[in-house]
Amino acid sequence: MKKAGGLALCVAVLGVAVVLSLCAGNRWIGIGEVYRALTEFGGSDTDRVIRYLRLPRTLAGVLVGIALGLSGGVMQGVTRNPLADPGILGVNAGAAVAVVAAIGLFGVHSLNGYVWFAMGGALVATVVVYLVGAVGGTTPVKLALAGAAISALLGSITSAVTLLDLSTLNEYRFWVVGSLSLADQGIVAQAVPFVAVGTFLALMLGRSLNQLALGEDLARALGTRVMLVRSLAGLAVVVLAGTATAIAGPIGFLGLAVPHVARTIVGPDQRWILPWSMVLSPAVLLLADVVGRVAARPAELQVGIVTALVGAPLFIALVRRRRMASL
Amino acid sequence: MFIVLVGAFALTRGDYTLPIEEVLRTLSGHGTLITYDVVVNNRLPRILTGVGVGMAFGMSGAIFQRLARNPLVSPDLIGINAGAALAAVLIITVIGSGWIPLGALVGSLVSALCVYLLAYRNGVSGNRLVLVGVGVTAIVGSLTAYLLTLADIYTAKSASMWLAGSLAGRSWTHVVLIGITLFAGVPAAIVVERQLRVLELGDDLARALGARVETVRGVLIALGVGLAAMATATAGPIGFVALVAPQLTRRLVADRAARLPTSGAIGALLVVASDLIARTVVAPTVLPVGVVTAFLGAPYLLFLIGRRVA
Numbered sequence: 001m002k003k004a005g006g007l008a009l010c011v012a013v014l015g016v017a018v019v020l021s022l023c024a025g026n027r028w029i030g031i032g033e034v035y036r037a038l039t040e041f042g043g044s045d046t047d048r049v050i051r052y053l054r055l056p057r058t059l060a061g062v063l064v065g066i067a068l069g070l071s072g073g074v075m076q077g078v079t080r081n082p083l084a085d086p087g088i089l090g091v092n093a094g095a096a097v098a099v100v101a102a103i104g105l106f107g108v109h110s111l112n113g114y115v116w117f118a119m120g121g122a123l124v125a126t127v128v129v130y131l132v133g134a135v136g137g138t139t140p141v142k143l144a145l146a147g148a149a150i151s152a153l154l155g156s157i158t159s160a161v162t163l164l165d166l167s168t169l170n171e172y173r174f175w176v177v178g179s180l181s182l183a184d185q186g187i188v189a190q191a192v193p194f195v196a197v198g199t200f201l202a203l204m205l206g207r208s209l210n211q212l213a214l215g216e217d218l219a220r221a222l223g224t225r226v227m228l229v230r231s232l233a234g235l236a237v238v239v240l241a242g243t244a245t246a247i248a249g250p251i252g253f254l255g256l257a258v259p260h261v262a263r264t265i266v267g268p269d270q271r272w273i274l275p276w277s278m279v280l281s282p283a284v285l286l287l288a289d290v291v292g293r294v295a296a297r298p299a300e301l302q303v304g305i306v307t308a309l310v311g312a313p314l315f316i317a318l319v320r321r322r323r324m325a326s327l
Numbered sequence: 328m329f330i331v332l333v334g335a336f337a338l339t340r341g342d343y344t345l346p347i348e349e350v351l352r353t354l355s356g357h358g359t360l361i362t363y364d365v366v367v368n369n370r371l372p373r374i375l376t377g378v379g380v381g382m383a384f385g386m387s388g389a390i391f392q393r394l395a396r397n398p399l400v401s402p403d404l405i406g407i408n409a410g411a412a413l414a415a416v417l418i419i420t421v422i423g424s425g426w427i428p429l430g431a432l433v434g435s436l437v438s439a440l441c442v443y444l445l446a447y448r449n450g451v452s453g454n455r456l457v458l459v460g461v462g463v464t465a466i467v468g469s470l471t472a473y474l475l476t477l478a479d480i481y482t483a484k485s486a487s488m489w490l491a492g493s494l495a496g497r498s499w500t501h502v503v504l505i506g507i508t509l510f511a512g513v514p515a516a517i518v519v520e521r522q523l524r525v526l527e528l529g530d531d532l533a534r535a536l537g538a539r540v541e542t543v544r545g546v547l548i549a550l551g552v553g554l555a556a557m558a559t560a561t562a563g564p565i566g567f568v569a570l571v572a573p574q575l576t577r578r579l580v581a582d583r584a585a586r587l588p589t590s591g592a593i594g595a596l597l598v599v600a601s602d603l604i605a606r607t608v609v610a611p612t613v614l615p616v617g618v619v620t621a622f623l624g625a626p627y628l629l630f631l632i633g634r635r636v637a
Contacts, residue, residue: 132629149625156621159491177472308469316462
C-alpha cells in the first residue's frame with residue numbers, strides 16, 4: 001500500500017510539474033490565464049505562447065521523460081547492470097549519429113524526419129551491442145564494454161561528419177545538449193504512438209524481468225522465455241530511447257538515475273520500479289526544464305544540461321551512500 | 328615485447344616513406360628549405376608528439392585497468408578527458424587560444440581530483456570510481472556542450488576540433504612538454520610495475536607481503552592521472568587509446584612482465600598510425616586523430632569482447 005501511495009504522490013508531483021511548466025518561462029503566466037488559453041483559444045499573444053510553445057514543450061517533456069525513465073529501468077533490469085542506461089549502452093549514440101547523418105548527408109532538417117533515423121540508429125546500436133555482448137554468454141561487464149565501444153565508434157563518426165560540414169555542426173551543437181524547446185505540435189503528435197507502444201511493452205515485462213533477475217537458468221526453469229524477454233526488452237528500449245532522442249536530443253542521466261532512485265525507494269521489484277520510473281522521470285525532466293528556463297533568463301539552460309547538473313550530484317551521492325552493484 | 332617495441336619504432340619511421348631519401352637527406356641536414364620546413368618543423372614534431380601522447384595514454388590506461396581490475400576504468404572514464412575538455416573549451420571560447428595546454432592540464436587534474444575525492448570511502452573501489460567518473464563526466468560534459476552553444480560557429484568548430492583529439496599544428500613545444508612527462512613517467516612506471524603486480528594479488532595478500540597498499544595505490548593513481556592529463560593537455564582527449572592499448576597488450580603479449588612499457592608502445596603505435604590515416608584518407612581535409620583512433624579501436628575492441636570474456 002505504501003508503494004502505491006508513494007506512486008500516487010509521484011503522480012501528484014508530476015501534475016504540479018506540468019502546471020509549472022505551463023506557467024513558468026520568460027514571463028510568468030497565471031494558472032487562470034493558462035486554463036483560459038487552453039480552453040477558449042482567443043489568439044492573443046498569451047494564448048499563442050501557451051498553445052504553440054509551452055503546451056507542446058510540456059507534452060514533449062512528459063513523453064521524453066516517460067520514455068527515458070522506462071528505457072533506463074528496462075535496461076537495468078534486463079542487463080542486471082547498474083551502469084545500464086541508453087546513454088551508456090550506446091543507444092543514444094546510435095540515435096545521435098543517425099540524426100547527424102540525416103542532417104548532414106540527407107538534408108533532413110525537420111524533427112519529424114529525425115524520428116525514423118534516430119530509431120534506426122538506436123536499433124542498429126542496440127543490436128550490435130547486444131550481439132557482441134551475447135557471444136559466449138552475456139555478462140554485465142561485456143555489455144557495458146560493448147556499449148562504450150559502440151558509443152566511441154559512433155561518436156567518432158559524428159564528429160567526423162560535423163567537422164567536415166560547418167552547417168551540420170551548427171545544427172548539431174544545439175541539438176546535442178538536449179532540449180525540449182525544439183518540439184512542436186507535429187512532433188509531439190507523431191511521438192505519442194511510439195511512446196505508447198514502448199510503454200506498453202516495458203510495463204508488460206515487469207514480471208519477466210523479476211524472474212530474469214534470479215539468473216538465467218533459474219528464470220528458464222520458472223518458464224521464462226529468456227530470449228523472447230530480452231528481445232522484447234530491446235525493442236522497448238529502442239522505440240523509447242530512439243523516440244526520446246529524436247524529440248529532445250540525447251538527454252543523459254535521466255534513464256540512469258531515475259530507476260536507481262526508484263529502486264532505493266521501492267526495492268528490487270521491477271513491477272514497481274518501472275511505473276515509478278515512468279512517473280518520476282517526466283516530473284524530474286519538467287522541473288529541470290522549468291529551472292533551465294527561469295535560471296538563465298532571458299537566455300535558457302537546455303534541459304539536458306540541467307538534468308546533468310541536478311541528476312549527477314544526486315547520482316554521486318547515491319553511489320557514495322549505498323552499494324550500487326546490488327542488482 | 329621487444330618485437331612490439333621494434334615494430335612500433337619501425338612503423339613510426341614508416342610514416343616517412345612518402346619521400347624517404349628526401350627525408351633522410353633533410354634529417355642529416357642536406358635538404359632544401361622546403362623539405363626542412365615540412366619534415367623538421369611540421370611532421371617530425373607532430374609524429375613525436377603522437378608517439379609521446381600515445382605512450383602516456385597507453386601506460387596510464389594500463390595502470391588504471393590493472394589497479395581496478397576493470398577494463399572500463401580508463402582515464403577517459405574518470406573525468407580526466409572531460410575536465411581537460413571543459414577547460415580547453417572555456418579558454419577557446421572565452422579567452423581565445425593560447426594557454427590551452429596549461430588550462431587543460433589544470434582542468435583534468437581538478438576533475439580527476441574531484442572524482443577521486445568523491446569516490447574515496449575507506450579506499451577507492453573500481454566500480455565506485457567508474458560510477459563517480461560517469462557522474463562528474465556528465466556534469467562537466469554538459470557544461471562543455473553548453474559553452475559550445477554560446478560560441479559563434481567558427482569558434483565552436485575549432486573547439487570541436489580540439490575536443491576530438493588532434494595532432495594538427497603540434498610544434499616542438501608540445502614535443503618538449505610530452506617528452507618531459509615521459510622522461511619522468513616511464514622510469515616511474517617501470518619502478519611501480521612490481522608494486523602493481525603485488526597489488527594484483529589482492530589487498531590482503533599484498534598487505535601480508537608487506538606492501539603499504541593505500542600508499543602504493545595512491546602513487547599509482549597519481550602516476551596514471553599525471554600521464555593521461557599531460558597527454559590530454561598536449562593533444563586533446565584522444566579517445567580509446569588508453570582503453571584499447573592495455574587490452575591489446577594483454578592479448579598480444581603472453582609474457583606478463585613489463586606490461587606498462589609495452590602498453591605504452593602499443594599506444595604510441597596506435598596514435599601514430601591513426602594520425603597517418605587521419606591525414607591521408609580524406610585528404611585534403613585532415614580529420615582529428617581522435618576520430619580515427621575511435622573508428623579503428625572500437626571495432627577491434629568489440630571483436631575482442633565478443634571473442635572472450637573481458
